[in-house]
Amino acid sequence: MVDNILSILELKRQNVETEFKIIYDEVTEICALLDVEIKMPRISGRQMHRENHQAETPEAYFRVTMYFQYLDHLIQELRSLFADSRQKAMKVQCLVPKYTVSSTFADLIETLDFYQTDLDCSASVLRGEFECWKAKWGRKAGNELPETAIEALSFCPRIEYPKIATLLQIFATFPVTTSTPERTFSSLKLLKTYLRSTMGHERLNGLASMTLQRDVPVSVDEVVDLIAQDPRRLDIVL
Known part of the structure; x- marks a missing residue:
């Protein structure tokens, strides 16, 4: 395609x-x-801010x-x-139980070569873990199978499946889109304007976090207690 x-x-x-x-x-x-x-647009002899x-x-x-x-x-x-390297990396998807039950070790073999430095094992070791992992989920009903790498990690004890746990952890950290950094840049344009260009890093990080993580509840009492811990020369009488 x-x-x-x-x-x-x-x-x-x-x-x-x-x-x-x-x-x-x-x-x-x-x-x-x-x-x-x-x-x-008008064509000039020298232009730096647009196509010319x-x-x-x-x-x-x-x-x-x-x-x-x-x-x-x-x-x-x-x-x-x-790219070919990205497609090889995405082969880890077959370790998500929803897809594991219909996958074979041949679907995972390219992943071993790609992540050899992280796994540090032979193909037979990874094959053994994969077969045990597939047998574990083959006895489950379809609605009981985890559908994401993060869900699968919670059912993957590292002491039993060390290599599969490593691959699932890598797969769970794959960036799906660039929407988060793009949203961050858009918020920074609103926060740090030309009139507020001298804002410190601590204040800027705090305002950016509040703007991006609006679903996180903020307790007013905790904020007041945190501010009160900072000693000030000015006495504030309420």
């Missing part, structure tokens, strides 16, 4: 003029209905500054997200 999408995007990249012409014609029709003129490509027409300008870069970025992100 991913290879098919990449081949389509690369084909569009090769025929970029034809493909962008179709998009540009549709945009032109919409702009005509809205009485909006398509114009490219030389172009004779708006179509050529937006093709170079937007369509080219969008396709290149999308192709690069797909290749990075579904």
Whole structure:
């Protein structure tokens, strides 16, 4: 599936003029209905804050500054997200009991090579643990099978399944998306503005945590007690 999408995007990249012409014609029709003129930004001799490509027409300008870069970025992100190394790492998913019952050791063998430094064991050792792990969950009903790595870890005693516990711990820490850091950056723009650029790290971290973790209850009494522990020269009379 991913290879098919990449081949389509690369084909569009090769025929970029034809493909962008179709998009540009549709945009032109919409702009005509809205009485909006398509114009490219002013081209200057030196520009640092936006694209400044030389172009004779708006179509050529937006093709170079937007369509080219969008396709290149999308192709690069797909290749990075579904790289061979990442696909090998994701083979650990077969250790989640929901998928273990229908998996074989052949699905896990590539993981041994990829995480050899973390496991430090032979294939026979990992095979033995996998067979015991699969037999354990093969006797359970479908609704009793854990569906996530974190749930599976709670049923995986390290003394019995040391290698599988290590792999599940690694799998549980895989970042699924980049939404958390992106949300953090968005919050920082609201917290640390030009008028509050001298804010200290401790205060900034505290405000950022309160903004991001809004579901965590905050006790007013605990906050007051914490502030009261800091000695101040000014006596506050309530």
